[in-house]
Amino acid sequence: MSALQAAAVEVEAAVLRIDYQRLLPISRYDLKAEDLGFAGAALADEDNNTTGSFLGHTFETQTVATAPDGADAAMDALLADGVKLIVVMAEAEDLLRLTKKAAAQDAIVFNATAPDTSLRDQGCNANLLHIAPSNQMKTDAVAQFAKWKQWDRWFLIYGSNPADLALAESYRRSARKFGADIAEDRMFEDPGGARRTDSGHVMVQRQLPLDTQGASRHDVVIAADATDYFARYLSYNLWDPRPVMGSGGLRPVSFHGAHEAWGATQFQTRFEALTRRYVQPEDYNVWLALRVVGEAVTRASTNDPQALRDYVLSDAFELAAFKGQAVTFRPWNGQLRQPIILYDGMITVSVSPQDGFLHQVTSLDTLGLDEPESACTAFQ
DSSP states (O other): OOHHHHTOOEEEEEEEEEOOOOOOOSSGGGOOOTTTTHHHHHHHHHHHHHHHTTTTOEEEEEEEEEOGGGHHHHHHHHHHTTOOEEEEEOOHHHHHHHHHHHHHTTOEEEESSOOOGGGGTTTOOTTEEEOSOOHHHHHHHHHHHHHHTTOOEEEEEEESSHHHHHHHHHHHHHHHHHTOEEEEEEEEOOOOSOSOOTTHHHHHHHHHHHHTTTOOSOSEEEEEOTTOSSGGGTTTOOSSOOOEEESSSBEEESOOTTOOTTTHHHHHHHHHHHHSSOOOHHHHHHHHHHHHHHHHHHHHOOOOHHHHHHHHTSTTOOBOOSSSSOBEEOTTTOBEEOOEEEEOSSSEEEEESOTTOOOSSOGGGGSSOOGGGOOOOTTO
16 A cells, blocks of 8 residues: 555535524525535535545535524434534534534534634633634724724614624724724614515615714714614615715625635636535635645644644644635634625725734734633633
8 A cells, every 4th residue: 555545534524504594684685595605515525625636535525404403413413423523504502502512522613604702702612613703803804994094983883682782892892902983882773573675775765864863973884783684774874974884885704706816716716616606705614614624634644633623723724715815723712813805795895904903923813802812711
C-alpha cells in the first residue's frame, strides 16, 4: 500500500436543519428555498471531493430536515450512525440542547444560523464552533461603516419581540464601542398577524412617517428588526429623509447572491449551476462549515473530530472564503473570524472591518467579542 493510500480517509458529515413555523416574510424575495442550507452542503461535497480525490479522501454529507419536536430523535439517529461532524441550523435553545447530545458522543457541532452573542459568551460550549456571524459581529460591522461615513448620530428603531430587543441591545453596545451617539431610540410595536396584505404599502406609507416624526436630530436610522415585520418598509417612508441601516436598507450579511469580488463569481456560477437559484447566507454558512472540515482533513490527514477541532482552532488553520481575507477561528470561543458584507439588496456596498479600525492581532477581531470581552471559559 502506498503512503498516499495509507493516508486516505473517509469523512461522513451531516446537516441537521430544524424547520420552524414562521409568518411569511415581508418580501417574496425572502421566501426560503426548500433546499436552504442543503444546497450549500452539496456544493461543499463537490469542492471537498475535488481536492480530496488527489489524496484519496472522500466526503459524504447527509441532510436531515425536521420539525422542532423531531430534532432530538434526528440527532440521536445521526450519532447512532457514527456521524461526528454535524452542521446544525437551529435557534439557540435547540442548538444548545443538541450540542450537549453531540458532546456526549465526542461529536463536533457547527452552528450555521444562530446569531445569539450569548452562545459565544457565557453560553459557549467546547464542542460548538460558530460559522454564522454573531449579532455583535454584524452590528459592529454596521457601526464601523456608519462611523467611517461620519454618521455619528443614530435614530435606533427596534421591534418589540425578544429577538428584536436583543438585537437593539447589540447595536447599543456597538454604538458605545465605536463612539456613536444614539440620539433617540424608539420601539415599533409588533401588531402580530400577517406581514403583508393587499393594501399593506398604503397603510405603511401613511403610518411610518407619523411613527417616526419628532425624532431628535440624527444622521442615520438604525433598524433592529430580527423578526422581519417593519424594517424593510423604513426606506422612503421616514418623516425625515435619512439612510437606513441594519435590518433594512443596508444590511450586514455573511454572503449574498450578487457578491462578485475576490473570486466569488466562480462560487456563484457553480452554486447556480447546481441549484438553479441564487445563494442565501444560510447556504454559504453551511458550505463554509463543510469547507472548514474539508480543509482541516486535507491538512491534518485525519477524520477524528477532536483532532480536527484542535487543528482548526490552532494558528495553522486558515481558509479562503471569497471575502478578501482568509478566515480563522477565535480560540477563546470557537467563533469563525470573517469579514461582514454590507448589502443593499442589489450589490455589495462595503465590507467590514473598515479601513482604519485596527487591532493588535487582526482587524477581524474588531468585529464581535474580542478575547477580553468574552466570558467564555469552555475553550481554556
